Amino acid sequence: ASTLVFAEHKDSKLEESTLNAVTAARKLGGPVTALIAGKDADKVAVSLADTEGVDKVVYVKDDAYEHSLPEDTAALIRAIREKIGATHIVGAHSATGKNVLPRLSALLDVQQISDVIGIEGEDVFVRPIYAGNAIATVKSADPIKVLTIRTTSFPAAGKSGDKKAESEESSAADKSALSEWKSESISKSDRPELASAKRVVSGGRAVKSADGFKVIYELADKIGAGVGASRAAVDAGYCDNSMQVGQTGKIVAPELYVAIGISGAIQHLAGMKDSKVIVAINKDPDAPIFQIADYGLVGDLFTIVPELTKKL
Amino acid sequence: MSGLRILVGVKRVVDFAAKVRVNSQQTGVETANVKHSMNPFDEIAVEEAIRLREKLGKDKVTEIIALTCGPKKSQETLRTALAMGADKGVHVEVADGQILEPLAVAKLFSKIVEKEKPDLILLGKQAIDDDSNQTGQMLAGLLSWPQATFASKLDIQDKLLTVVREVDGGLETIATKLPAVVTADLRLNEPRYASLPNIMKAKKKKIETLTPKDLNVDVTQRLETLKVTEPPKRKGGIVVGSVDELIDKLRNEAGVL
Numbered sequence: 001a002s003t004l005v006f007a008e009h010k011d012s013k014l015e016e017s018t019l020n021a022v023t024a025a026r027k028l029g030g031p032v033t034a035l036i037a038g039k040d041a042d043k044v045a046v047s048l049a050d051t052e053g054v055d056k057v058v059y060v061k062d063d064a065y066e067h068s069l070p071e072d073t074a075a076l077i078r079a080i081r082e083k084i085g086a087t088h089i090v091g092a093h094s095a096t097g098k099n100v101l102p103r104l105s106a107l108l109d110v111q112q113i114s115d116v117i118g119i120e121g122e123d124v125f126v127r128p129i130y131a132g133n134a135i136a137t138v139k140s141a142d143p144i145k146v147l148t149i150r151t152t153s154f155p156a157a158g159k160s161g162d163k164k165a166e167s168e169e170s171s172a173a174d175k176s177a178l179s180e181w182k183s184e185s186i187s188k189s190d191r192p193e194l195a196s197a198k199r200v201v202s203g204g205r206a207v208k209s210a211d212g213f214k215v216i217y218e219l220a221d222k223i224g225a226g227v228g229a230s231r232a233a234v235d236a237g238y239c240d241n242s243m244q245v246g247q248t249g250k251i252v253a254p255e256l257y258v259a260i261g262i263s264g265a266i267q268h269l270a271g272m273k274d275s276k277v278i279v280a281i282n283k284d285p286d287a288p289i290f291q292i293a294d295y296g297l298v299g300d301l302f303t304i305v306p307e308l309t310k311k312l
Numbered sequence: 313m314s315g316l317r318i319l320v321g322v323k324r325v326v327d328f329a330a331k332v333r334v335n336s337q338q339t340g341v342e343t344a345n346v347k348h349s350m351n352p353f354d355e356i357a358v359e360e361a362i363r364l365r366e367k368l369g370k371d372k373v374t375e376i377i378a379l380t381c382g383p384k385k386s387q388e389t390l391r392t393a394l395a396m397g398a399d400k401g402v403h404v405e406v407a408d409g410q411i412l413e414p415l416a417v418a419k420l421f422s423k424i425v426e427k428e429k430p431d432l433i434l435l436g437k438q439a440i441d442d443d444s445n446q447t448g449q450m451l452a453g454l455l456s457w458p459q460a461t462f463a464s465k466l467d468i469q470d471k472l473l474t475v476v477r478e479v480d481g482g483l484e485t486i487a488t489k490l491p492a493v494v495t496a497d498l499r500l501n502e503p504r505y506a507s508l509p510n511i512m513k514a515k516k517k518k519i520e521t522l523t524p525k526d527l528n529v530d531v532t533q534r535l536e537t538l539k540v541t542e543p544p545k546r547k548g549g550i551v552v553g554s555v556d557e558l559i560d561k562l563r564n565e566a567g568v569l
Contacts, residue, residue, distance in 0.1 A: 010481075069486070070459055088333035096480040097506070099461050100410065102414070102446035111415045111534035114444045124538065129442050133332040134341050137538040178458035179488040186482035195480070199568075223569065231498070241464070241499060242481045247443070248498055250480075256568040273546060277566045279558065285551075294549035294566065297558050307555045312569070 001030035001122050004081050006091035006101065007048055008068065012040035014047040016196050017092035019156035024149040025090045026053040026157070027119040033058060033268050034165075037073065037259035042169070049165040052158045057167040058084070065095035067181040068096045072173070076102040079173035081108075081144070088122070093148035093251075101148055117153040131247040131270040137190035146164030150197060152274060187240045189227075196245065197258045199273070202245055204268075205232035206261025206283065206301060213238055215305045216260060222309050228252065228272075230262045233297060246271035261301045264289030281305065315374030316468070316490070318361045319430035320398060321421060321448075322354040322380045324389040325441040337537045350389045353436025355396075356496040359503040360466060361434050362397040368468065375399050377428055381420050383408045387519060394514035395506035401519035402428075404527065414442075416524075417529040418450035423527040425455060430491065432473070437462050437495040446493035458488035462497040 003025040008015035012268070018034070025032045034048045037060040045059035058080055064072055081089060089104065091097035093115045105112035118126030123140045125147065194200065201223070203216040213233075220227045228245035229238065245252055247270035257275035262268060264280070264287055272278070273292055280293035281304050290296040297304060326332060327347040335342050350358075358378065365373035378393035380386045381404040390401035404420045406412060412420075425433070438445035452459035460466075460475035463484065467474045476483050478497045506514070524531045533546045552558045561569040 067484075070452075070461075074453060095462065095477075098445050099449065099459075102444075102449035103453035103459065105446070106415065106418060109415070111413045112444070112446055113535065114446060121475035128543070129540070130326070130332040130438065131443065132543055134334050134540050135543050136540045138535040139538055140535055142534050176456070178487050179460070179492075180454075182485040182487055184479070184482060184484040186479075235499070240482065241478055247440075256562070256566075273543075277562070277568045278546075278549075279336060279562070290551065292546040295548065295558055295561050296551040297555070298551060304448050304555060308558070311555060311559055 001028040001088050002084070002086045003030060003032050003088040003090055004077070004084060004086035005026050005032060005034040006077055006089065006097065007034045007036040007044070008092065008094065008096050009036060009038055009044045012043055015092070015094070016043050016156060016193065017094050017151045019051060020151035020154045021090050021092045021149055022051055022053045022157040023154040024116065024119060024147070025088070028088050028122055030033050031055040032261065034091060035077060037062060037076055039063045039066045045167045050159050050178055052160040052300050054160070054165045056165055058170050059167060059277060060172055062172045064175050064177070068100060069179050069181060070100045070103050071178040072175045073100045074107055075176070076173040077104050078107050080170060087144060089144065089146045091148050095152050097148045101146055105146045108144050108146065110144050110146055111140070112146040112148065113138060113140060114148050116147045116149045130267060132273070133266070141142045150251060152251055156196070160174045187242055191220060192226040193223065194226040194228055194245070194250050195252060197252070198254050199223055199225035200228050200245070200252050201258045201260065202228035202230065203233055203238070203260050204230035204262030205236060207233060207238055210238045217310070219258070219305055221310045222312050225258070230265070230268050258303060259289050259293070262289055263287045264292065313404045315372060316368070316432060317375045317377070317428065317430045318364065318373060319377050319379055319425065319428060319433045320358050320361045320393065321433070321435040322358065322378055322389050322393050323351040323439045324348050324380065325351045325439055328352055328440055334540050334542050337515045338541055339537065340540050346386070350392050351436050351439045353438060353496055354505040356395050356500050357434040357436050358393050358398060359501045360496060362500060364468065377402060377430065378542070379421065381383055381412050381417050382406060383410070390519055391514050392506065394517045395511040396504060397510070398519055403507055403519055403521045403537070405521055405523055406531065410531070411533055412531055413533055413535060414444045415445035415450055415534065416529065417447050418454055418526060419529045420527055420531070421447070421451050422454045423529060432490055435493065435495050437497050448493050452493035455493070458492045458494060460486055460488060461495040463494050464497050464499040466494060466500065
């Protein structure tokens with residue numbers, strides 16, 4: 001194998017999810033080249049070169065790739081892949097990876113394998129289907145394999161120390177500018193990022209209001225946790241959509257997951273059931289969340305959670 | 313602006329509320345005698361097409377075509393789309409049990425696009441059976457059209473499309489010209505239920521049936537499923553009686569605090 005990793009960046013910093021993708025790429029055997037493109041690609045390339053498992057970095061310093069618009073980014077990955085002759089392309093199953101890599105796969109005429117949780121060989125991959133209710137092992141017959149990997153299934157690659165990878169600048173591919181990036185509204189927070197946090201505290205419909213989420217934030221801050229929410233809480237407008245944990249939101253697998261006022265719909269469980277330890281706090285003793293929780297506590301969250309925060 | 317033609321993709325899948333069980337041969341999940349319905353994200357796509365017509369007017373959205381690729385029973389899903397308000401259906405029919413991978417579906421769609429010449433293609437962001445999240449992006453790539461995935465808001469003025477997309481950490485707004493491919497996320501809208509009169513009317517609407525061969529598309533699978541298994545089960549834990557007990561367990565038994 002020879003693998004090209006599609007590296008992502010945000011605000012001129014390497015995205016954490018790329019470190020998980022590098023670990024997955026490493027499992028394929030063979031050399032790993034990382035591609036980074038954007039206005040500060042040269043700066044991000046420095047962090048990539050210092051990532052364990054990366055043998056070579058290719059960077060394309062060009063404003064056109066800053067927002068990873070899929071039309072031009074897919075064309076660029078195709079061009080770089082051809083140049084280095086990679087047999088595998090790996091990216092994170094993130095919003096950007098999901099947007100760009102299937103388009104690339106169509107350009108390459110290959111059937112992408114999405115949301116990979118296990119790599120059993122150069123052409124055998126494991127992935128969840130039906131919201132994680134079944135696990136499929138598939139073998140690809142395509143000459144080039146394109147994978148998006150589930151970040152929680154592959155540990156983040158560490159720093160390489162003094163064995164830094166070489167970096168090489170590359171020119172842009174043909175650009176079509178089919179779409180135009182206008183603006184973004186990203187919720188800023190000092191709390192740990194949900195997808196990679198070691199601890200996560202999530203609130204559901206029973207939190208009742210945006211104001212009610214205060215008790216969730218207080219507990220999270222006390223234990224240094226990221227904050228999540230169920231789809232019901234997001235849809236009700238208690239919190240931002242970026243906080244949604246579940247099959248259609250973020251997939252998390254922290255060491256500790258505290259589900260507060262969350263009944264445990266399949267949709268939500270699909271996003272957090274790989275957490276190491278699950279705590280459920282809910283006033284309904286029959287809530288399905290208790291069937292998968294390691295520790296359950298039945299009662300009113302507005303009494304229990306402040307008490308928990310105070311005693312920790 | 314001349315009238316817009318909208319193509320909407322719909323897929324028949326195991327109903328989101330049905331219990332999914334792996335079959336005893338470990339080759340897939342049980343689908344016989346299991347309730348099927350339209351993929352929920354596709355329902356959102358159909359709803360958005362209809363709302364665009366309601367908003368822009370009938371002269372601005374001249375036709376809404378629903379397209380499905382799948383076995384004979386997929387016609388039921390097309391009828392649902394027609395009952396919601398689509399004007400006509402196209403069914404690319406394959407044999408029962410034939411699996412269509414996203415790349416094959418994207419190729420079939422691209423052939424229908426050549427025939428029907430839509431200005432806008434609306435699809436669900438992913439199907440809830442194989443959870444691939446690929447078809448829309450692949451179709452846009454095959455057509456060399458712009459794509460706007462995971463849409464939570466959509467606006468069309470003249471031939472300019474503005475889409476608010478759900479991305480990690482929040483929202484992003486992009487603009488493209490038509491024609492374009494848009495995939496629907498959860499919060500784009502809440503789909504309507506078809507009324508009984510509309511369900512009756514839908515029975516009279518036209519459905520065109522084709523095969524991959526008619527369209528000259530090779531749908532041979534690129535992925536071989538070696539096995540399908542149940543996910544590892546979590547053992548149910550214990551219910552503790554107090555906050556103090558919970559803290560004690562987390563500290564001394566689980567060691568996570």
